[in-house]
Amino acid sequence: MNTPADQPVLASGTFTLGSSTNDPLTIRRLGFGAMRITGPGIWGEPADRTRAIQVLQRARDLGVDFIDTADSYGPNVSEDLIRAALYPYSGNGNPLIIATKGGLTRQGPDAWAAVGRPEYLRQCVQMSLRRLGIDRIDLWQLHRIDGKVPEAEQFGVIAQMINEGLIRHVGLSEVGVAELERARAVLPIVSVQNLYHAGNRQSEEVLQYCEQHSIGFIPWFPLGNRELVAPDGPLGAIAQRHSCTPAQVALAWLLQRSPVILPIPGTGSLSHLEENCSAALVHLDPAAMAEIDQLV
Numbered sequence: 661m662n663t664p665a666d667q668p669v670l671a672s673g674t675f676t677l678g679s680s681t682n683d684p685l686t687i688r689r690l691g692f693g694a695m696r697i698t699g700p701g702i703w704g705e706p707a708d709r710t711r712a713i714q715v716l717q718r719a720r721d722l723g724v725d726f727i728d729t730a731d732s733y734g735p736n737v738s739e740d741l742i743r744a745a746l747y748p749y750s751g752n753g754n755p756l757i758i759a760t761k762g763g764l765t766r767q768g769p770d771a772w773a774a775v776g777r778p779e780y781l782r783q784c785v786q787m788s789l790r791r792l793g794i795d796r797i798d799l800w801q802l803h804r805i806d807g808k809v810p811e812a813e814q815f816g817v818i819a820q821m822i823n824e825g826l827i828r829h830v831g832l833s834e835v836g837v838a839e840l841e842r843a844r845a846v847l848p849i850v851s852v853q854n855l856y857h858a859g860n861r862q863s864e865e866v867l868q869y870c871e872q873h874s875i876g877f878i879p880w881f882p883l884g885n886r887e888l889v890a891p892d893g894p895l896g897a898i899a900q901r902h903s904c905t906p907a908q909v910a911l912a913w914l915l916q917r918s919p920v921i922l923p924i925p926g927t928g929s930l931s932h933l934e935e936n937c938s939a940a941l942v943h944l945d946p947a948a949m950a951e952i953d954q955l956v
C-alpha cells in the first residue's frame with residue numbers, strides 16, 4: 661500500500677475541472693509543469709534527456725496525475741518527452757491528464773509570438789494529438805488570445821474542435837475577467853492559467869472570479885523569482901518554523917489560499933521535484949498564512 665511519503669501529492673486533494681459540464685474531470689491539485697525539461701530559453705532539447713524522462717516518471721510515481729505542457733515548449737520537445745516517458749498515460753491505474761496549449765509560435769530562445777488564426781489553432785491541436793499519441797486532448801489551453809485576430813474566430817474554431825471530439829475541455833492563459841467573460845459566452849472554460857505567486861497577486865481579481873464560477877486557477881511561476889524561495893528570503897523564517905523549505909512554503913500557501921488553485925511547479929531536477937511534491941504534506945498555520953498574505 662502507498663504511504664503519504666510514497667505519494668505525497670495525494671495529500672493535495674482533488675479538484676474537478678468542468679464540474680458543471682456533462683463530462684467532469686477530477687485531478688489531483690498539485691501538478692507538474694513540463695516547461696523546464698527543455699533546453700535553455702525553453703528552446704531545443706534538454707542538456708540531459710535521460711534525466712528529463714526520469715523527472716517525468718518520478719512525478720507520476722510521486723502521485724502527480726496532472727501535467728501541464730505546450731506545443732511551444734521546445735517547441736515540440738516537452739510534448740515529445742512526455743510521450744517518451746509516460747505513454748499510454750496511466751499512473752498506477754490512475755489516468756494521467758496531459759494539459760497542453762497552443763497559439764504561441766517560437767522565433768528562437770525566449771522568443772514567443774501569438775498566432776490565433778483559426779487554421780493555425782487547428783494545426784496546433786492536430787499536431788499535439790499526433791505528438792502525444794492520443795485521439796482527444798483532455799485539457800487544451802489557448803496560450804494567448806491573439807489581439808490581431810477577432811476573438812470570435814479564435815473561440816469559434818475551439819468550439820468546433822470540442823464538437824469534433826478533438827478537445828475535451830478548454831482553458832485560457834493570461835486573461836483578465838473581461839476576456840474570460842467574453843470567452844465563457846461561447847466556450848465552457850474550465851481553467852485559467854495566469855502568473856500568480858506569493859510575491860505577485862496581479863491576478864487576484866481573476867482568481868476570485870474563478871472561485872465564484874468553480875473554474876480551476878493554474879498559477880504559473882508558482883515559486884516566483886529566486887529571491888522569493890531563497891533561504892534568507894521573505895519565506896525563510898516561516899519555513900524554519902514549519903521545518904520545511906521556502907519553496908514548500910510557497911506551494912503550501914497556494915494550496916491553502918484557495919481550493920480552485922492548481923499549482924504546477926516546474927523543474928528539471930529530481931531533488932527539486934521531490935521537494936515540491938512533498939509541499940502537499942506541509943500545513944501552514946494561520947499566522948503564516950496571514951504573514952504571506954501581507955507580503956504584497
Ligand SMILES: NC(=O)c1ccc[n+]([C@@H]2O[C@H](COP(=O)([O-])OP(=O)(O)OC[C@H]3O[C@@H](n4cnc5c(N)ncnc54)[C@H](OP(=O)(O)O)[C@@H]3O)[C@@H](O)[C@H]2O)c1
Binds near residue numbers: 728884908925926
Ligand atoms: N501559461 C503561461 O504563459 C506559462 C508561462 C510560464 C510557465 N507556464 C507553466 O507553468 C509551469 C511552472 O512555471 P515556471 O516553471 O515558470 O515556474 P516555477 O515552477 O515557479 O519554477 C521556477 C524556477 O524555480 C526552480 N525550482 C523549482 N523547484 C525549486 C525548488 N524546490 N527550490 C528552488 N528552486 C526551484 C526551477 O529551476 P530548476 O530546474 O533548477 O529546479 C525553475 O527555474 C511551467 O512548467 C509551465 O508549464 C505557463
